[in-house]
Amino acid sequence: MxxxxxxxxxxxxxxxxxxxxxxxxxxxxxxxxxxxxxxxxxxSKENLFVACVRRSSQALVRAFREAADSGDAPELRLWRGLSAFFAFVAEDRDSWVMLHRQAPEQSEAITAELAQARESVMREVADLVRRGIDEGGADDRLGEVDVDFVAQALVGAADSLTDWMEQHPREAPDRVALRLMNMIWIGMRDVLGGEMWSPPE
Amino acid sequence: MxxxxxxxxxxxxxxxxxxxxxxxxxxxxxxxxxxxxxxxxxxSKENLFVACVRRSSQALVRAFREAADSGDAPELRLWRGLSAFFAFVAEDRDSWVMLHRQAPEQSEAITAELAQARESVMREVADLVRRGIDEGGADDRLGEVDVDFVAQALVGAADSLTDWMEQHPREAPDRVALRLMNMIWIGMRDVLGGEMWSPPE
DNA sequence: AAGTAGACTTACTCGGAAGTAAGATTAATA
DNA sequence: TATTAATCTTACTTCCGAGTAAGTCTACTT
The missing domain is CATH 1.10.10.60 (Homeodomain-like)
Incomplete structure (x- = not known):
């Protein structure tokens, strides 16, 4: 076609x-x-661009969702999702550049499309984080605000790590995801458990 | 002038x-x-842009460095640096947009300038992470590769959290930094201590 | 008052790229 | 072989904005 x-x-x-x-x-x-x-x-050129963004965005979200879509524990699903994300970026770099490295300066339509793409991913991740917390049986110490915080940090870290991955091509996507899980998830779990860091007075 | x-x-x-x-x-x-x-x-317009980037970049790096520059423990210094970063972003949003939300599509000179700005910040952070690990007395389980990984993830998370901060204007910069420290630092410390998450076989 | 130097503006040129009008080519029918 | 419809191209127009040539204004010197 x-x-x-x-x-x-x-x-x-x-x-x-x-x-x-x-x-x-x-x-x-x-x-x-x-x-x-x-x-x-x-x-039009703008419309063409939007079509590109939309396609890439859908492909990425789909990859993440399919990988993360299982009956397993949230943390396992999150790991699978992240692995799929890094695999996607490694394989289809053009799509990733499209979604990530474009100035949101452009027209209304383009900005909206890019924002929506990010929003979709964020929702998926936030959902898994929330389930992970609930499952942890914690006494609801963390609210929706905290879930958003963790999701935002996680997505940002993943974004940025695509650069790291480029410099370490030998590292497989699921290994990268594993590293990230170890950084984030353990910290989150322990914080839920009451452990905290705070500046000394 | x-x-x-x-x-x-x-x-x-x-x-x-x-x-x-x-x-x-x-x-x-x-x-x-x-x-x-x-x-x-x-x-020229390009040169003007570069001048803007350079000024903003220097201001940001300076803010971070001054805040983090003390004889205290690396984690405390990191927290202070991150606090300064979030404060900078909250206060001088234009500078931040300049550094963060510009397409690196532009000319050679602009791309180089933006890359260097990011590089500067990354070096500062990586340095603190490295000291933090060394001080932790860990048995050198983590090498330079891991330091870079943590730094990259941390910077990416901070980048992304500037969006979160915009949606939660009541949260003071040092509180945001504290949240982030709790997510990252505790996880890292525990991983150093041998704790790990891994997918079940 | 006349001259002159520095700071600043008006009013252009010029190129590059989005978008299009009008025509050419091809293929399928009759 | 003529017809017509679909597909595609050449060759424009048009606009926008970076960069500039030439001139104006102000203030200071002599």
């Missing part, structure tokens, strides 16, 4: 050059057609 | 609109002068 081919090409060019530096002619060339065809199928 | 005023104005406009959408005329207007003056003082 033509539209798919165009989006494929656009994804590569956008990821490499960024929205502004990307030139529609180049996308058309890469797709093996001429510029007006791009406009015929996708309408 | 004229140059300073121009950079002030540019920072606001760049932060609000992003590099491409920012128009030099608007910057000039905001600075209360005309466009050619901007070019007289700063040479």
């Amino acid at each position: 033509r539209e798919r081919e165009i989006v494929d090409a656009a994804l590569r060019v956008f990821a490499q050059r960024g929205y502004h530096a990307a030139v529609v002619d180049e996308i058309a060339d890469l797709a093996g057609i001429s510029k007006p065809m791009v406009y015929l199928y996708l309408g | 004229r140059e300073r005023e121009i950079v002030d104005a540019a920072l606001r406009v760049f932060a609000q609109r992003g590099y491409h959408a920012a128009v030099v005329d608007e910057i000039a207007d905001l600075a209360g002068i005309s466009k050619p003056m901007v070019y007289l003082y700063l040479g």
Whole structure:
């Protein structure tokens, strides 16, 4: 299907050059057609970009969700989800760049699409964190605010670790996820257990 | 000083609109002068942008470093550094947007400047993490690779938590830093102590 | 008063890229 | 072989914004 081919090409060019530096002619060339065809199928550059973001975002969320979707313990599901995330980034770097390394400066539509992509991932993670806490049998010490905090930190850490992964290509995605789990989950569990760090007076 | 005023104005406009959408005329207007003056003082739009990034970056690194610079225990220094970081972001949001929310798609010079800014912060953090580990008296279980990993995750988490902070304006910067310390530091300490999470076989 | 230097502005040029009008090519029918 | 419809391209137009040439204003010197 033509539209798919165009989006494929656009994804590569956008990821490499960024929205502004990307030139529609180049996308058309890469797709093996001429510029007006791009406009015929996708309408505008902005719309083309949104189509790319949407596809990449759905692919990522789907990968995470499928990996994390089982009847097992939340922490195991979270680990699987994170592994899938790192695997996705390693394999389809263009999609990741698309979602991560784009200035949210752009138009309304683009900003909204990117925000929604992040929101989707965040919801998945927050959900698992919440279940993990509930299951831990803790006395509800942590509320929704704390769940959001942990989820936000976790997602941010994962984002950033994609850079680390690039510098350590020998490390398999699920090993990276394991490292992260050890950093976050144990700390969270112990905090739930009442352990705390605080600055000395 | 004229140059300073121009950079002030540019920072606001760049932060609000992003590099491409920012128009030099608007910057000039905001600075209360005309466009050619901007070019007289700063040479080019790109150079102007770099000047903004550099200033913001230096301010941030300085804030972190000064806060973290004491003879105390590494974890305390880290906490202070993180507190300063969150305070900086809360107070000078434009600078933060400048450093964080810009597409690295731009020109060589801009990309380099942004990378260097991040690199500076990362070095500071990694340094404290390393000291913290050494001091923990652990049997060198963790090498340089792990230090980098922790630093990368920590910086990423902090980056991302700036969003969380925006949604919870009542939470003071040092409280946010404390939350983060509890998530990360305790986990790290326990992992050093041999505790580990691993997926069941 | 006349000259001159520095600070500043108006009013352009010029290039680059999004978007499009009009025509060409191909393939399928009759 | 002529017709027509779908697909695609060439060759524009148009606009926007970075960068600049040339001139103006102010203040100070002589």
